[in-house]
Amino acid sequence: MNFARVIVDVASQNTDRPFDYKIPEKFQGVVQPGIRVIVPFGPRKIMGYVVGLTDESSFSKVKNISDCLDVTPALTEELLQLGKWLSHQTLSYYISCLQVMLPQIMKAKYRKEIWKMTDEPLDSELEQVFDGRAVMEYEEFEKSNVSIHQLRKHIQDGEVDVHYEVKSRETKKVTRVIEPGVDEFTLIETLEDLSKQAVKQRRIVEYFTEHKEPIPKKQLLETLSTTSASLKPLIDRGVLKEFQQEIFRDPYENHHFERTKPFALTEEQAAAIEPILNTIQKRSHDVFLLHGVTGSGKTEVYLQSIQQVLNEGKEAIMLVPEIALTPQMVERFKGRFGSKVAVLHSALSAGEKYDEWRKIQRKEVQVVVGARSAIFAPFTKLGLIIIDEEHETSYKQEDRTRYHARDVAIERAKNHQCPVVLGSATPALETYARAIKGNYQLLSLKKRMNNAKMPDVELVDMREELHSGNRSMFSLVLKEKLEDRLAKGEQAVLFLNRRGFSTFVMCRDCGHVMECPHCDIALTYHRRQERLKCHYCSYEEAVPQKCPECESETIRYFGTGTQKVEEVLEQLIPDARVLRMDVDTTRRKGAHERILNQFGNKQADILLGTQMIAKGLDFGNVTLVGVLAADSLLNLPDFRAAEKTFQLITQVSGRAGRHEKPGEVIVQTYTPEHYSIELASTYDFEAFFNEEMKLRKAFNYPPYYFLTLFTISHPNQLKVQEVTQKIVQFMKQNLSEQSYVLGPTPSALTRINNRYRYQCMVKYKKEPEQRKLVQRILHYYEEEMKQENGLQITVDFQPYQLM
Numbered sequence: 001m002n003f004a005r006v007i008v009d010v011a012s013q014n015t016d017r018p019f020d021y022k023i024p025e026k027f028q029g030v031v032q033p034g035i036r037v038i039v040p041f042g043p044r045k046i047m048g049y050v051v052g053l054t055d056e057s058s059f060s061k062v063k064n065i066s067d068c069l070d071v072t073p074a075l076t077e078e079l080l081q082l083g084k085w086l087s088h089q090t091l092s093y094y095i096s097c098l099q100v101m102l103p104q105i106m107k108a109k110y111r112k113e114i115w116k117m118t119d120e121p122l123d124s125e126l127e128q129v130f131d132g133r134a135v136m137e138y139e140e141f142e143k144s145n146v147s148i149h150q151l152r153k154h155i156q157d158g159e160v161d162v163h164y165e166v167k168s169r170e171t172k173k174v175t176r177v178i179e180p181g182v183d184e185f186t187l188i189e190t191l192e193d194l195s196k197q198a199v200k201q202r203r204i205v206e207y208f209t210e211h212k213e214p215i216p217k218k219q220l221l222e223t224l225s226t227t228s229a230s231l232k233p234l235i236d237r238g239v240l241k242e243f244q245q246e247i248f249r250d251p252y253e254n255h256h257f258e259r260t261k262p263f264a265l266t267e268e269q270a271a272a273i274e275p276i277l278n279t280i281q282k283r284s285h286d287v288f289l290l291h292g293v294t295g296s297g298k299t300e301v302y303l304q305s306i307q308q309v310l311n312e313g314k315e316a317i318m319l320v321p322e323i324a325l326t327p328q329m330v331e332r333f334k335g336r337f338g339s340k341v342a343v344l345h346s347a348l349s350a351g352e353k354y355d356e357w358r359k360i361q362r363k364e365v366q367v368v369v370g371a372r373s374a375i376f377a378p379f380t381k382l383g384l385i386i387i388d389e390e391h392e393t394s395y396k397q398e399d400r401t402r403y404h405a406r407d408v409a410i411e412r413a414k415n416h417q418c419p420v421v422l423g424s425a426t427p428a429l430e431t432y433a434r435a436i437k438g439n440y441q442l443l444s445l446k447k448r449m450n451n452a453k454m455p456d457v458e459l460v461d462m463r464e465e466l467h468s469g470n471r472s473m474f475s476l477v478l479k480e481k482l483e484d485r486l487a488k489g490e491q492a493v494l495f496l497n498r499r500g501f502s503t504f505v506m507c508r509d510c511g512h513v514m515e516c517p518h519c520d521i522a523l524t525y526h527r528r529q530e531r532l533k534c535h536y537c538s539y540e541e542a543v544p545q546k547c548p549e550c551e552s553e554t555i556r557y558f559g560t561g562t563q564k565v566e567e568v569l570e571q572l573i574p575d576a577r578v579l580r581m582d583v584d585t586t587r588r589k590g591a592h593e594r595i596l597n598q599f600g601n602k603q604a605d606i607l608l609g610t611q612m613i614a615k616g617l618d619f620g621n622v623t624l625v626g627v628l629a630a631d632s633l634l635n636l637p638d639f640r641a642a643e644k645t646f647q648l649i650t651q652v653s654g655r656a657g658r659h660e661k662p663g664e665v666i667v668q669t670y671t672p673e674h675y676s677i678e679l680a681s682t683y684d685f686e687a688f689f690n691e692e693m694k695l696r697k698a699f700n701y702p703p704y705y706f707l708t709l710f711t712i713s714h715p716n717q718l719k720v721q722e723v724t725q726k727i728v729q730f731m732k733q734n735l736s737e738q739s740y741v742l743g744p745t746p747s748a749l750t751r752i753n754n755r756y757r758y759q760c761m762v763k764y765k766k767e768p769e770q771r772k773l774v775q776r777i778l779h780y781y782e783e784e785m786k787q788e789n790g791l792q793i794t795v796d797f798q799p800y801q802l803m
């Protein structure tokens with residue numbers, strides 16, 4: 001093959017196709033689909049992905065590939081195909097889809113430099129900037145007063161040139177390793193030949209008569225307390241070999257994982273796992289929904305399914321939501337499968353992530369446990385994909401390539417002819433509807449382990465609490481129960497939902513709320529620094545002493561943060577030992593784990609936290625769960641608000657009474673009559689599903705209709721309105737009668753970072769031509785979207801964030 005087809009690292013409509021490059025002699029055989037190369041492109045050199053090889057090119061002037069960045073393909077043939085599919089699904093550039101599948105660190109880094117091409121001094125200030133050097137960073141020129149016209153003139157005169165350097169960022173950590181270079185007998189012979197004085201050499205050879213495996217040089221020298229000087233003659237004689245070996249940064253290096261054995265499955269578990277195991281053995285594709293109440297032993301079903309896959313010599317991907325990827329969770333998989341497991345999640349450093357990814361690529365592991373992007377693990381013999389807590393919206397990527405891991409999982413499983421298992425106690429409405437229709441196979445676990453009861457849920461009406469004179473954020477019952485557990489030496493979990501909930505500052509006299517001057521949104525009060533911050537742009541200011549509107553001094557903080565709850569709790573129950581777990585207390589590496597360990601070791605009575613504690617926790621001594629403000633999600637402008645509320649209450653309640661001791665849940669709410677709260681308190685998923693489906697049907701929402709959301713933004717409000725209006729009209733004209741095109745509507749977050757935001761929402765059942773229409777729109781506005789701070793149009797074919 002003489003030519004390679006390359007997707008270049010430039011995300012634009014014009015470059016969204018393969019370019020042909022000639023494969024120079026020296027790279028023949030090395031260049032193959034999936035490897036990363038460096039190619040000339042216009043005046044510069046950039047990175048690209050080889051997606052195919054061909055003997056002939058229809059272009060007359062074809063440039064050479066400059067360099068290869070990989071020896072082993074970074075992307076498998078299947079992933080190259082998947083990238084194509086992804087780019088069609090999400091209407092993103094192929095290059096963006098290829099990059100989303102690889103660790104961040106493998107993206108190229110570009111450096112722009114200016115090279116002086118003459119020995120004569122330049123007749124401008126640029127000469128001073130060069131300061132006697134032949135090469136300088138482009139940035140230095142930008143910082144100087146030399147104009148771009150001046151630079152251009154020098155370039156035209158051939159006196160300077162602008163170079164683009166491509167750097168690959170990944171670094172492999174290597175170490176020098178020693179191993180025997182001869183067989184055991186020769187080693188023994190050598191030992192006999194060595195003079196008695198060569199004590200150190202003798203010791204080394206002796207060591208290797210007993211140890212055949214390679215050992216890091218440093219470790220060898222330390223173990224035998226010797227030096228390189230004694231090693232060298234042995235290496236020179238060929239008795240020992242020294243070489244470089246790649247070592248992996250293992251984030252779990254210092255952990256000891258207790259090996260676990262499979263449990264004997266309960267009757268329910270056995271019935272649920274059987275069809276999964278059958279499908280694995282038959283090597284066919286199917287999608288299962290494992291609907292199991294919290295604590296019903298879903299994880300054990302996953303573990304034993306994976307075991308089956310390994311027995312078949314195949315590989316498995318296990319997806320877990322980022323916040324549930326706790327050390328406890330990792331331990332369950334490492335404990336069962338040991339070093340066969342790689343872990344991919346965002347808390348790892350870029351280097352660690354790359355190393356975990358390399359273990360997969362080098363076939364050193366057969367199981368990957370990870371968050372969303374682990375769905376792209378470069379396995380070639382996939383036998384199973386599991387998505388735990390499948391309803392979690394974090395499986396949807398919210399920028400650039402807006403993919404949903406569930407869709408990608410199903411696509412990959414089709415490619416590999418293997419099953420997908422979606423698991424949840426509260427499946428997404430869309431998923432459950434498909435399972436009922438028979439598109440997915442429904443498997444149920446209705447009972448908790450050991451037939452433990454689901455904890456009783458008591459709803460506390462906070463309005464009544466207020467009427468009876470209790471102004472605290474803790475109801476009397478909750479306070480009493482907390483004290484009761486404390487007395488018994490049992491533990492409690494307190495959950496505060498912070499999504500859509502924040503501490504804002506308001507004037508009690510005139511009602512003025514402190515807002516961000518760039519975004520139409522209230523500023524959040526940060527107590528530690530006594531500052532107000534915007535969570536959408538980086539704006540911040542000091543807390544004012546007086547109201548900027550009416551000069552009153554009665555400025556007050558509203559809303560509830562975990563810090564605030566902690567303080568109140570300290571006054572309410574001074575003896576309680578409280579651990580707080582939220583973004584603030586878990587920022588440091590390992591903090592998450594430390595807090596959970598402390599709680600597990602009973603060094604605290606109460607674990608207070610946000611979303612982070614809603615999932616995956618499995619502590620037997622927890623017998624009480626309190627939900628402080630159950631309705632905070634309900635008021636969001638989102639048609640999934642009720643669904644999210646139901647899911648969250650169910651998940652949190654599931655943390656209590658998981659082992660021998662029975663559990664209890666207190667849910668504080670201002671709207672106990674809301675069906676999502678009422679039905680969550682009786683664990684009635686079916687009833688909730690039916691109720692919610694009625695509403696979705698009435699308002700034409702998923703799963704009855706599909707949605708497409710356009711978000712248009714620009715600094716000028718009139719401009720945004722005008723463009724949105726045009727898009728609405730265009731879609732109305734071209735879509736079928738059965739579809740609804742809504743808009744232009746200001747987004748719930750109408751202004752972010754000084755940009756106005758409007759929406760157009762399309763509700764449809766079947767529009768096979770829709771993507772083409774959207775493409776035409778994007779094409780039409782392409783020029784305007786290229787301008788800095790210009791028009792932005794994002795299109796989401798499966799929107800979860802509607803604000």
Ligand SMILES: Nc1ncnc2c1ncn2[C@@H]1O[C@H](COP(=O)(O)OP(=O)(O)OP(=O)(O)O)[C@@H](O)[C@H]1O
Nearest residue numbers: 263264265266294295296297298299300449616654
């Ligand atoms: N067959 C079994 N025999 C004995 N114990 C089991 C069995 N299966 C699971 N368990 C134990 O029961 C507890 C609950 O199981 P698990 O955590 O797997 O439930 P889950 O359905 O994944 O829960 P959640 O959705 O709430 O996270 C765990 O401590 C687990 O080790």
Ligand SMILES: [Zn+2]
Nearest residue numbers: 507510547550
């Ligand atoms: Zn005021």
Ligand SMILES: [Zn+2]
Nearest residue numbers: 516519534537
């Ligand atoms: Zn802002």
